[in-house]
Amino acid sequence: MSIMAASIERVLDCQGSLAAMLVERATGFAHTSSGDESVLPDSAEAAEDFHLAYDILASTRTETELESVVVTTAERHYVTQAVPGGNGDDLLLVVVLDRARTNIALAGYQIGDHAKALSA
Protein backbone atom coordinates (compact mmCIF):
# COMPACT_ATOMS: atom_id res chain seq x y z
CA MET A 1 0.00 0.00 0.00
CA SER A 2 1.31 3.45 -0.87
CA ILE A 3 1.93 6.06 1.80
CA MET A 4 -0.99 8.19 0.67
CA ALA A 5 -3.33 5.20 0.50
CA ALA A 6 -2.43 4.43 4.12
CA SER A 7 -3.10 8.07 5.07
CA ILE A 8 -6.51 8.01 3.42
CA GLU A 9 -7.29 4.74 5.15
CA ARG A 10 -6.87 6.53 8.47
CA VAL A 11 -9.64 8.98 7.53
CA LEU A 12 -12.02 6.05 7.87
CA ASP A 13 -11.41 6.20 11.61
CA CYS A 14 -13.74 9.21 11.70
CA GLN A 15 -17.07 8.17 13.20
CA GLY A 16 -19.61 7.42 10.47
CA SER A 17 -17.03 7.57 7.69
CA LEU A 18 -17.90 5.31 4.77
CA ALA A 19 -15.29 6.22 2.18
CA ALA A 20 -12.66 8.82 1.39
CA MET A 21 -10.56 9.92 -1.55
CA LEU A 22 -7.87 12.46 -2.32
CA VAL A 23 -8.57 14.52 -5.45
CA GLU A 24 -6.54 17.07 -7.42
CA ARG A 25 -8.73 20.19 -7.47
CA ALA A 26 -7.90 21.42 -10.96
CA THR A 27 -7.99 18.14 -12.89
CA GLY A 28 -10.35 16.06 -10.77
CA PHE A 29 -7.75 13.29 -10.69
CA ALA A 30 -8.27 10.87 -7.80
CA HIS A 31 -4.87 10.13 -6.30
CA THR A 32 -6.16 7.41 -4.02
CA SER A 33 -9.32 6.27 -2.29
CA SER A 34 -10.39 4.01 0.53
CA GLY A 35 -13.52 2.45 2.00
CA ASP A 36 -16.74 1.68 0.14
CA GLU A 37 -15.88 3.21 -3.24
CA SER A 38 -19.42 2.68 -4.52
CA VAL A 39 -20.64 5.57 -2.35
CA LEU A 40 -17.94 8.00 -3.51
CA PRO A 41 -18.95 10.69 -5.99
CA ASP A 42 -17.14 11.01 -9.29
CA SER A 43 -13.85 12.73 -8.46
CA ALA A 44 -14.13 15.26 -11.29
CA GLU A 45 -17.69 16.14 -10.25
CA ALA A 46 -16.60 16.60 -6.64
CA ALA A 47 -13.90 19.00 -7.83
CA GLU A 48 -16.40 20.88 -10.01
CA ASP A 49 -18.69 21.33 -6.99
CA PHE A 50 -15.80 23.05 -5.28
CA HIS A 51 -15.49 25.42 -8.24
CA LEU A 52 -19.19 26.19 -8.06
CA ALA A 53 -18.69 27.12 -4.43
CA TYR A 54 -15.90 29.47 -5.54
CA ASP A 55 -18.41 31.20 -7.80
CA ILE A 56 -20.96 31.52 -5.03
CA LEU A 57 -18.37 33.04 -2.71
CA ALA A 58 -17.17 35.42 -5.40
CA SER A 59 -20.72 36.58 -5.99
CA THR A 60 -21.08 37.43 -2.29
CA ARG A 61 -17.89 39.51 -2.52
CA THR A 62 -16.67 37.74 0.59
CA GLU A 63 -13.03 38.06 1.36
CA THR A 64 -12.35 34.52 2.40
CA GLU A 65 -10.70 31.30 1.44
CA LEU A 66 -12.91 28.31 0.77
CA GLU A 67 -12.20 25.51 3.26
CA SER A 68 -14.90 22.93 2.72
CA VAL A 69 -18.15 22.14 1.01
CA VAL A 70 -20.72 19.92 2.74
CA VAL A 71 -23.63 18.43 0.82
CA THR A 72 -26.20 16.65 2.98
CA THR A 73 -28.77 14.15 1.78
CA ALA A 74 -31.30 12.14 3.79
CA GLU A 75 -28.73 9.40 4.38
CA ARG A 76 -25.27 10.91 3.95
CA HIS A 77 -22.97 13.86 4.29
CA TYR A 78 -20.53 14.51 1.44
CA VAL A 79 -17.65 16.59 2.77
CA THR A 80 -15.11 18.10 0.38
CA GLN A 81 -12.27 19.60 2.39
CA ALA A 82 -9.44 21.65 0.92
CA VAL A 83 -6.04 20.29 1.95
CA PRO A 84 -4.38 23.36 3.46
CA GLY A 85 -0.97 24.75 2.80
CA GLY A 86 -0.52 23.09 -0.53
CA ASN A 87 1.68 24.95 -2.94
CA GLY A 88 1.31 24.17 -6.61
CA ASP A 89 -1.67 22.01 -7.45
CA ASP A 90 -4.04 21.98 -4.52
CA LEU A 91 -5.80 18.89 -3.27
CA LEU A 92 -9.25 18.07 -1.92
CA LEU A 93 -10.10 15.43 0.65
CA VAL A 94 -13.54 14.00 -0.13
CA VAL A 95 -15.22 12.03 2.65
CA VAL A 96 -18.64 10.35 2.61
CA LEU A 97 -20.28 9.96 6.01
CA ASP A 98 -23.27 7.97 7.20
CA ARG A 99 -25.59 10.72 8.44
CA ALA A 100 -27.24 8.55 11.11
CA ARG A 101 -23.89 7.82 12.77
CA THR A 102 -22.23 11.20 12.34
CA ASN A 103 -21.95 14.31 14.43
CA ILE A 104 -21.17 16.60 11.51
CA ALA A 105 -19.50 19.26 13.64
CA LEU A 106 -17.11 16.72 15.15
CA ALA A 107 -16.58 15.03 11.80
CA GLY A 108 -15.75 18.35 10.18
CA TYR A 109 -13.15 19.00 12.87
CA GLN A 110 -11.61 15.54 12.45
CA ILE A 111 -11.57 15.74 8.67
CA GLY A 112 -9.86 19.11 8.92
CA ASP A 113 -7.18 17.52 11.09
CA HIS A 114 -6.70 14.70 8.59
CA ALA A 115 -6.39 17.22 5.77
CA LYS A 116 -3.70 19.10 7.70
CA ALA A 117 -1.83 15.84 8.28
CA LEU A 118 -1.93 15.09 4.56
CA SER A 119 -0.20 18.34 3.73
CA ALA A 120 2.51 17.89 6.37
Next chain:
Amino acid sequence: MSTVGSEQVPHSLSEDLRQLRDDAFTGVLRVTGPPDAAIHFSKGLVTAVETPAAPGAETLLVKAGRVSDQAWTAAYEAVPASGDLAEELVSRGVVSAGALELVCTAALFDGAFALALSTSPRWTTEPAGSGPTLGLRVGIDPEIMVAESRRRFALLSRSWGSPGELARIRPAPTIQLGPGSSALPPAYRDLLMQANGRRTPRDIAFVLGRGVCAVMADTVRMIDRGLLDDATRPGPTEVSVSRRLPEPQTATEPVGSLPQRAPGSTAVRRPPDAERTSVSSEVLAKLRASGYGRHPLAGQSTAAEPETN
Protein backbone atom coordinates in the same frame (compact mmCIF):
# COMPACT_ATOMS: atom_id res chain seq x y z
CA MET B 1 5.70 -8.99 -28.47
CA SER B 2 8.69 -7.78 -26.56
CA THR B 3 10.56 -5.07 -28.39
CA VAL B 4 13.51 -4.56 -26.17
CA GLY B 5 16.33 -2.62 -27.72
CA SER B 6 14.75 -2.07 -31.09
CA GLU B 7 13.23 1.00 -32.71
CA GLN B 8 9.51 0.84 -33.28
CA VAL B 9 7.36 1.65 -36.22
CA PRO B 10 4.50 3.50 -34.56
CA HIS B 11 1.24 1.64 -34.26
CA SER B 12 0.08 2.31 -30.75
CA LEU B 13 2.16 3.39 -27.80
CA SER B 14 -0.56 2.23 -25.43
CA GLU B 15 -0.39 -1.29 -26.89
CA ASP B 16 3.34 -1.43 -26.32
CA LEU B 17 2.95 -0.07 -22.80
CA ARG B 18 0.54 -2.90 -22.07
CA GLN B 19 2.99 -5.39 -23.54
CA LEU B 20 5.80 -4.07 -21.37
CA ARG B 21 3.58 -4.52 -18.33
CA ASP B 22 2.81 -8.10 -19.34
CA ASP B 23 6.55 -8.72 -19.85
CA ALA B 24 7.27 -7.26 -16.37
CA PHE B 25 9.72 -4.96 -18.12
CA THR B 26 12.29 -3.03 -16.11
CA GLY B 27 14.10 -0.21 -17.87
CA VAL B 28 13.29 2.86 -19.92
CA LEU B 29 11.01 3.39 -22.89
CA ARG B 30 12.50 6.34 -24.75
CA VAL B 31 10.16 8.36 -26.93
CA THR B 32 11.69 10.41 -29.72
CA GLY B 33 9.55 13.49 -30.17
CA PRO B 34 9.18 16.29 -30.04
CA PRO B 35 8.63 16.09 -27.24
CA ASP B 36 11.22 13.55 -26.18
CA ALA B 37 10.37 11.52 -23.13
CA ALA B 38 11.62 8.75 -20.91
CA ILE B 39 9.02 6.41 -19.44
CA HIS B 40 10.61 4.49 -16.59
CA PHE B 41 9.43 0.98 -15.79
CA SER B 42 10.00 -1.31 -12.85
CA LYS B 43 8.61 -4.84 -13.11
CA GLY B 44 6.07 -3.77 -15.71
CA LEU B 45 4.83 -0.73 -13.81
CA VAL B 46 5.55 2.91 -14.66
CA THR B 47 7.52 4.72 -11.98
CA ALA B 48 8.12 8.05 -13.76
CA VAL B 49 7.52 9.93 -17.01
CA GLU B 50 10.23 12.49 -17.70
CA THR B 51 9.67 14.92 -20.55
CA PRO B 52 10.39 18.57 -21.25
CA ALA B 53 6.70 18.88 -22.19
CA ALA B 54 5.70 18.93 -18.52
CA PRO B 55 7.29 19.90 -15.19
CA GLY B 56 8.97 16.99 -13.47
CA ALA B 57 8.89 16.20 -9.79
CA GLU B 58 11.86 18.50 -9.16
CA THR B 59 10.09 21.49 -10.70
CA LEU B 60 6.86 20.70 -8.87
CA LEU B 61 8.76 20.65 -5.58
CA VAL B 62 11.04 23.64 -6.06
CA LYS B 63 9.03 26.06 -8.19
CA ALA B 64 5.90 25.56 -6.14
CA GLY B 65 7.88 26.41 -3.01
CA ARG B 66 7.52 23.04 -1.32
CA VAL B 67 11.30 22.70 -1.23
CA SER B 68 13.79 25.54 -1.28
CA ASP B 69 16.45 25.78 -3.97
CA GLN B 70 19.16 25.51 -1.36
CA ALA B 71 17.69 22.41 0.30
CA TRP B 72 17.25 20.74 -3.09
CA THR B 73 20.79 21.52 -4.18
CA ALA B 74 22.26 20.35 -0.88
CA ALA B 75 20.41 17.03 -1.08
CA TYR B 76 21.24 16.60 -4.76
CA GLU B 77 24.94 17.19 -4.21
CA ALA B 78 25.03 14.86 -1.22
CA VAL B 79 23.76 11.91 -3.22
CA PRO B 80 26.26 9.90 -5.25
CA ALA B 81 25.44 9.27 -8.91
CA SER B 82 23.85 5.91 -8.17
CA GLY B 83 22.28 7.09 -4.91
CA ASP B 84 18.67 7.58 -3.92
CA LEU B 85 17.72 11.25 -4.09
CA ALA B 86 14.22 10.58 -2.71
CA GLU B 87 15.66 8.92 0.36
CA GLU B 88 18.09 11.80 0.83
CA LEU B 89 15.32 14.40 0.62
CA VAL B 90 13.15 12.53 3.11
CA SER B 91 15.97 11.73 5.54
CA ARG B 92 16.98 15.39 5.59
CA GLY B 93 13.41 16.35 6.42
CA VAL B 94 13.20 18.48 3.27
CA VAL B 95 9.94 16.82 2.27
CA SER B 96 7.80 14.07 3.78
CA ALA B 97 7.65 10.69 2.09
CA GLY B 98 3.92 11.14 1.55
CA ALA B 99 4.26 14.57 -0.07
CA LEU B 100 7.04 13.25 -2.29
CA GLU B 101 4.86 10.35 -3.38
CA LEU B 102 2.04 12.76 -4.23
CA VAL B 103 4.33 14.96 -6.29
CA CYS B 104 5.89 12.01 -8.14
CA THR B 105 2.41 10.63 -8.91
CA ALA B 106 1.22 14.02 -10.15
CA ALA B 107 4.33 14.45 -12.33
CA LEU B 108 3.92 10.99 -13.80
CA PHE B 109 0.30 11.47 -14.89
CA ASP B 110 0.91 15.01 -16.09
CA GLY B 111 3.93 13.89 -18.11
CA ALA B 112 1.86 11.16 -19.74
CA PHE B 113 -0.87 13.68 -20.55
CA ALA B 114 1.60 16.18 -22.01
CA LEU B 115 3.16 13.43 -24.09
CA ALA B 116 -0.25 12.50 -25.45
CA LEU B 117 -0.79 16.08 -26.64
CA SER B 118 1.50 15.36 -29.55
CA THR B 119 1.96 12.30 -31.68
CA SER B 120 5.44 10.98 -31.21
CA PRO B 121 6.85 9.06 -34.12
CA ARG B 122 9.24 6.60 -32.53
CA TRP B 123 10.14 4.90 -29.32
CA THR B 124 12.76 2.43 -28.17
CA THR B 125 13.21 0.36 -25.07
CA GLU B 126 16.35 0.15 -22.98
CA PRO B 127 16.30 -2.65 -20.42
CA ALA B 128 19.26 -1.28 -18.52
CA GLY B 129 18.33 2.36 -18.76
CA SER B 130 19.18 4.72 -15.93
CA GLY B 131 16.50 5.36 -13.34
CA PRO B 132 14.54 8.61 -13.01
CA THR B 133 15.78 11.50 -10.90
CA LEU B 134 12.69 11.02 -8.76
CA GLY B 135 10.13 8.30 -9.21
CA LEU B 136 7.55 6.19 -7.45
CA ARG B 137 8.64 3.26 -5.27
CA VAL B 138 5.58 1.30 -6.39
CA GLY B 139 4.74 2.04 -10.01
CA ILE B 140 1.46 2.61 -11.80
CA ASP B 141 -0.14 0.13 -14.18
CA PRO B 142 0.37 1.60 -17.69
CA GLU B 143 -3.31 0.93 -18.46
CA ILE B 144 -4.30 3.23 -15.60
CA MET B 145 -1.89 5.87 -16.91
CA VAL B 146 -3.35 5.70 -20.41
CA ALA B 147 -6.92 5.74 -19.08
CA GLU B 148 -6.19 8.84 -16.98
CA SER B 149 -4.67 10.61 -19.99
CA ARG B 150 -7.86 9.86 -21.93
CA ARG B 151 -10.00 11.14 -19.06
CA ARG B 152 -8.03 14.39 -19.01
CA PHE B 153 -8.45 14.77 -22.75
CA ALA B 154 -12.19 14.22 -22.40
CA LEU B 155 -12.39 16.73 -19.53
CA LEU B 156 -10.70 19.47 -21.55
CA SER B 157 -12.50 18.56 -24.76
CA ARG B 158 -15.85 18.98 -23.03
CA SER B 159 -14.98 22.34 -21.52
CA TRP B 160 -12.98 23.82 -24.37
CA GLY B 161 -12.50 21.79 -27.53
CA SER B 162 -9.22 20.45 -28.81
CA PRO B 163 -6.73 20.09 -25.93
CA GLY B 164 -3.94 20.46 -28.49
CA GLU B 165 -5.20 23.92 -29.40
CA LEU B 166 -5.79 24.85 -25.79
CA ALA B 167 -2.15 23.99 -25.10
CA ARG B 168 -1.08 26.63 -27.64
CA ILE B 169 -3.13 29.59 -26.46
CA ARG B 170 -1.45 32.46 -24.62
CA PRO B 171 -3.81 33.66 -21.89
CA ALA B 172 -3.76 37.26 -20.71
CA PRO B 173 -5.58 38.82 -17.76
CA THR B 174 -8.73 40.82 -18.36
CA ILE B 175 -8.74 42.21 -14.83
CA GLN B 176 -6.14 43.80 -12.64
CA LEU B 177 -5.38 42.30 -9.27
CA GLY B 178 -6.67 44.70 -6.67
CA PRO B 179 -8.11 44.90 -3.17
CA GLY B 180 -11.08 42.76 -4.19
CA SER B 181 -8.89 40.01 -5.57
CA SER B 182 -8.63 38.20 -2.26
CA ALA B 183 -12.04 36.72 -3.04
CA LEU B 184 -10.34 34.81 -5.84
CA PRO B 185 -8.93 31.35 -5.12
CA PRO B 186 -5.13 31.47 -4.63
CA ALA B 187 -4.58 29.28 -7.69
CA TYR B 188 -6.50 31.79 -9.83
CA ARG B 189 -4.54 34.72 -8.39
CA ASP B 190 -1.23 32.99 -9.15
CA LEU B 191 -2.36 32.27 -12.67
CA LEU B 192 -3.46 35.88 -13.18
CA MET B 193 -0.03 37.07 -12.12
CA GLN B 194 1.82 34.80 -14.54
CA ALA B 195 -0.47 34.98 -17.56
CA ASN B 196 0.94 37.77 -19.68
CA GLY B 197 -0.29 37.01 -23.20
CA ARG B 198 3.04 35.48 -24.15
CA ARG B 199 3.15 32.33 -22.05
CA THR B 200 1.35 29.14 -22.99
CA PRO B 201 -0.24 27.02 -20.24
CA ARG B 202 2.88 24.84 -20.32
CA ASP B 203 5.09 27.88 -19.73
CA ILE B 204 2.92 28.93 -16.79
CA ALA B 205 3.00 25.40 -15.38
CA PHE B 206 6.81 25.52 -15.31
CA VAL B 207 6.85 28.96 -13.68
CA LEU B 208 4.34 28.02 -10.97
CA GLY B 209 5.42 24.43 -10.43
CA ARG B 210 2.00 23.11 -11.41
CA GLY B 211 0.82 20.43 -13.80
CA VAL B 212 0.24 21.34 -17.44
CA CYS B 213 -3.22 19.77 -17.43
CA ALA B 214 -4.13 21.54 -14.20
CA VAL B 215 -3.10 24.92 -15.61
CA MET B 216 -5.01 24.23 -18.82
CA ALA B 217 -8.15 23.30 -16.86
CA ASP B 218 -7.90 26.41 -14.67
CA THR B 219 -7.24 28.55 -17.73
CA VAL B 220 -10.53 27.40 -19.26
CA ARG B 221 -12.37 28.07 -15.99
CA MET B 222 -10.89 31.55 -15.78
CA ILE B 223 -11.68 32.35 -19.40
CA ASP B 224 -15.25 31.19 -18.76
CA ARG B 225 -15.39 33.54 -15.79
CA GLY B 226 -14.03 36.48 -17.74
CA LEU B 227 -10.78 36.61 -15.76
CA LEU B 228 -8.49 35.60 -18.63
CA ASP B 229 -8.66 35.93 -22.36
CA ASP B 230 -6.74 34.26 -25.14
CA ALA B 231 -4.24 36.87 -26.32
CA THR B 232 -3.79 35.10 -29.63
CA ARG B 233 -7.40 35.84 -30.55
CA PRO B 234 -8.20 39.21 -32.06
CA GLY B 235 -10.72 41.37 -30.24
CA PRO B 236 -13.26 43.14 -32.42
CA THR B 237 -11.85 46.61 -31.80
CA GLU B 238 -8.54 45.95 -30.12
CA VAL B 239 -5.38 47.39 -31.55
CA SER B 240 -2.06 46.51 -30.01
CA VAL B 241 1.26 48.10 -30.78
CA SER B 242 3.27 45.71 -28.67
CA ARG B 243 2.11 42.40 -30.02
CA ARG B 244 1.20 41.13 -33.45
CA LEU B 245 -2.37 39.93 -33.47
CA PRO B 246 -3.88 37.56 -36.01
CA GLU B 247 -5.39 39.40 -38.92
CA PRO B 248 -9.12 38.92 -39.40
CA GLN B 249 -10.12 36.70 -42.27
CA THR B 250 -11.48 38.58 -45.24
CA ALA B 251 -14.48 37.75 -47.33
CA THR B 252 -12.23 37.45 -50.36
CA GLU B 253 -10.53 34.38 -48.96
CA PRO B 254 -11.26 31.55 -51.34
CA VAL B 255 -13.86 29.14 -50.08
CA GLY B 256 -12.44 25.76 -49.27
CA SER B 257 -8.85 26.94 -49.08
CA LEU B 258 -6.49 25.24 -46.68
CA PRO B 259 -6.34 26.82 -43.23
CA GLN B 260 -3.47 29.24 -42.93
CA ARG B 261 -1.51 30.25 -39.89
CA ALA B 262 -2.27 33.88 -39.15
CA PRO B 263 0.57 36.15 -38.05
CA GLY B 264 0.92 36.02 -34.31
CA SER B 265 -1.34 33.03 -34.01
CA THR B 266 -0.30 29.61 -32.83
CA ALA B 267 -3.46 27.89 -33.96
CA VAL B 268 -5.12 27.58 -37.36
CA ARG B 269 -8.57 27.14 -35.89
CA ARG B 270 -10.12 28.89 -32.95
CA PRO B 271 -11.48 26.76 -30.15
CA PRO B 272 -15.24 26.37 -30.16
CA ASP B 273 -16.62 28.38 -27.28
CA ALA B 274 -20.15 29.30 -28.28
CA GLU B 275 -21.78 26.79 -25.96
CA ARG B 276 -19.17 26.19 -23.31
CA THR B 277 -19.70 29.11 -20.95
CA SER B 278 -21.23 27.39 -17.96
CA VAL B 279 -21.12 30.29 -15.53
CA SER B 280 -24.36 32.15 -15.13
CA SER B 281 -24.49 35.74 -16.32
CA GLU B 282 -25.46 36.78 -12.81
CA VAL B 283 -22.31 35.27 -11.31
CA LEU B 284 -20.20 36.77 -14.09
CA ALA B 285 -21.65 40.20 -13.45
CA LYS B 286 -20.96 39.90 -9.74
CA LEU B 287 -17.43 38.65 -10.36
CA ARG B 288 -16.74 41.69 -12.46
CA ALA B 289 -18.30 44.00 -9.92
CA SER B 290 -16.20 42.58 -7.09
CA GLY B 291 -14.00 45.60 -6.93
CA TYR B 292 -11.44 44.47 -9.48
CA GLY B 293 -9.80 47.22 -11.44
CA ARG B 294 -9.87 46.92 -15.19
CA HIS B 295 -6.63 45.76 -16.72
CA PRO B 296 -5.18 48.69 -18.61
CA LEU B 297 -4.34 46.54 -21.64
CA ALA B 298 -7.65 44.76 -21.86
CA GLY B 299 -10.21 45.71 -24.46
CA GLN B 300 -13.60 47.04 -23.43
CA SER B 301 -15.47 44.16 -24.94
CA THR B 302 -13.64 41.45 -23.01
CA ALA B 303 -14.44 43.05 -19.68
CA ALA B 304 -18.10 43.61 -20.29
CA GLU B 305 -19.21 40.17 -21.40
CA PRO B 306 -17.66 36.75 -21.94
CA GLU B 307 -16.88 35.98 -25.55
CA THR B 308 -19.75 34.09 -27.05
CA ASN B 309 -18.84 34.03 -30.72
